[in-house]
Amino acid sequence: MVKHCAGLPLAIVVLGGLLATKNNSLNEWRKISDNVKSYLKKGKNQRPEDVLALSYDDLPPYLRPCFLHLSHFPEDYMIDVDRLTQLWVAEGIVSSKQEERNGGEIAEDVAESYLTELVERCMIQVRERDVATLKVKTIQMHDLMRDLSLSKAKQENFVFIVDQSNASSLSMIRKVRRVSVHEFFFIQCIKSPNIRSLLFFNEFFPEEALEKSLPLEVLNYVEEHEDEVCNPLVWILMILRTGTSFLNARGIWRYMFNNFKLLRALNYERTTGDRFVGFKLPSDIGNLIHLRFLSLKDLEFTWPKLPSSLGNLRCLQTLDLRVDSYKIHVPNVIWRMEQLRHLYLPWRCKSRTKLKLGTLRKLLTLVNFNTKNCYLKDLINMTNLRELGINLPFNFENFNEKELGENPFIIGSKYLHSLSIITRRLKISIDPRHLAHLLSTCTSICKLSIAAEISKLPEYHYFSSHLTYIRLRWCKFEEDPMPTLEKLPNLRILEFERSFEGKEMVCSAQGFPKLESLILAEVDNLEEWEVDDGAMPSLQRLKIRECLNLKMLPEGLRFITTLKELKINESMPKAFKDRLEEGGEDFYKVKHVPNIIFHACYIY
Structure with a gap:
């Protein structure tokens, strides 16, 4: 069978992956051999890429949409597995209904097993594994395998890709459920009210788009006289330029929020360029009541306040608020999102931000939790929590200094496997006694990372016996x-x-x-x-x-x-x-x- 691969290593590897899924009986191998021979064309038109197509046709029904979904990502893109599986669950590719109540597999576990199957079939390439658990962290697609995914996705009308081949010529996009944006285009071209998924991999409003929105004379004058800091006309034109950018970015947001009301997934993955996406996040986002996945990671808003209408998004499963702002205010509405499974809070919040999170009983991931902007007691209600990231400060009230065992229990989840404690500010430390009590309640963690000043390490009996990985930075x-x-x-x-x-x-x-x-x-x-x-x-x-x-x-x-x-x-x-x-x-x-x-x- 190798001769049909025409010396293409990928085809040989994929064919081997296909055979590996079968049992070792002679009949099974003969059947695959016959399929390969009948599948491939004879003579000059025979292509080793046809072996790759055979690998897709051999996929069980539950794996096909997972493979097609990979066509969303640009060429050579490093795909974060956690983000990918969250999207699969949010879009219904892996159903949360598959979960069993009594400690069974959750949807993310099912999604991870599907990904493992694609890896074993050699249809995707592993780029990084978790050092503690050896689970896959990032993946990448071979160019030929990505071409196959794109081709099959186009045949199935699975996703519409906006890239260099069509970005400049688009006039209208209708009857699509998923759109992946690799090149800037005017979002108003999408006229499909039934769109379910919108993923961005480009600058939200790049410089070239701005140039089209202003008269050429204005842009030329600013460029020629930008060094003349005392020239009032330059300042006026630069303000006009900035204002135009604000208005256009706001128009993009409002168009999406008012016309794509059935959206399930909205994700922005900035690959290059500016993070600027407008003055503020419009309150119209509250219209997306079916939204299950929302990521604002690394986006930069001038106005450091998120709208309270976020509380309307009761179906959200993943919410990433790690915006690129010095400090941001988050309204106390997240408690309404009782379906949340993954919550990433901002790096730094305004001092007036105080969030109640005790209703989030389905939460699996909580990042950037601290006791200044959140309530410590809420952690006891998160009985399914698997990953906790603490961003200092982290302090206890009414702490019993004499006997740690008399202090209230902190972590309510017996499934917590990863704990990280970090600080992004100097001179913010953690009390060794507080750390000891925290660790004593994390009985199942296998991964611990501390990047914060602490004078003394707690005694070993406070640590989980399951720990396989520890990273200590700046502890002193x-x-x-x-x-x-x-x-x-x-x-x-x-x-x-x-x-x-x-x-x-x-x-x-x-x-x-x-x-x-x-x-x-x-x-x-x-x-x-x-x-x-x-x-x-x-x-x-x-x-x-x-x-x-x-x-x-x-x-x-x-x-x-x-x-x-x-x-x-x-x-x-x-x-x-x-x-x-x-x-x-x-x-x-x-x-x-x-x-x-x-x-x-x-x-x-």
Whole structure:
């Protein structure tokens, strides 16, 4: 069968993926062979791409719309899997009715299994996996496979793509359910009241569109005299130019909100260009009462206040409010959206923002939660929460300092597997006691990320025994955290960056029993690192970066026979590097490591 692939690697791989879905009986393989022969054309017109078409025809009915949906994305686009599966659920490609009540698979799990099937059939390419769970994070489509998806989507009238081939010639789009915008065009061209999905992958209102909206004489005059800061006419024309942009952007929003009232998904994925999308989000958005997916991520509004009409969107399942504004006010209406499954709050909210979220019992993802703009007690009601991102501040009221166990329970979900704690502001820290109590209520997490100042790490018994991945940044521990971290029985990956103020670090015997990967980065004060015989018996990868005062690698590394890769990166002194090279006085410590990489070390 390989000869029919004409040497095209992708066709061979896809054919192999197709065969892998069948059992190993001779009859099944013969049937596939006969299908390949009958499917492919004879003689000069025979094309290896026809094998790819056969792979589509072999898809079960539930996978076909998933594959066709991938045609939405531009060529070479890196597709975020979480965002993709949320769209599949919102558009009904994967139905939330498939969920079982008593702890069964939720729709997102079903969507993920469908994606895995497409990966196993080699119809999509994995680009990144989650370091903790090994689940697929990002995917990409081969050009030929994307061409197949586009071709089949066109045949099925599945989606209308606005790209370079048609953006400049569009006059009217009718009878379509999905539109994917890769090039700017005037949204008023869409005359389909039944449109269900609208995805943008371009600038909302690019410079070239602005140029068409103003007289050429105006634009030329501004360009020729823009350096004349005292010229009042230039200022007037620039204000006119900005005002025109405001009005056009507002017109685009209002046209969508008033004419596409059956929309289920509205997503903006900015690939290049400006993030500016107008003065403010119009209140007309409240007309989209069927909307299930809304993303405003990275969009920039001049007016830092979202409309209260957002509360009309009672069917929303995904809401991403991470707009690109310094501070924004979110009205207290999100509590009305009881179907919400994924909520991404703004990076920073106005001080008057105070959100009640206790009604969101179906929530799976909550990002940028803090105790300044939200109520801590609401977390107890989110019994299905899987991922929690805390953006400091995070403080308790009426905290019992003497006995942590007497404080109220915080997390109500037994399914929480990922916890991140970050701050985007300097001098915002988290109280070690509050962190200890928080961790003690997160009994199932396997992934923990802390990027915030904290003076001390809680004792190991506060940590979940399921933890496999920990990332610590900017923590500034005063005491060596290794005696605590090394007791975690299932920890596989530890990333350590700017998180220790001391000079000595010790990894003791039998510590880190399952650790496979360790990164030490920018631990500026570290001078001595000791690794006892028997420590880190499973370590495979070690990376050291910008630890400028570290004198040498520990003696104990020579006992770690599992070590496969050692990376010495960026700004490590040349003397440190010389000690480790063949002939150097410390080479005996690492001579058993098959792959030693030096990159950008100092030359002095």
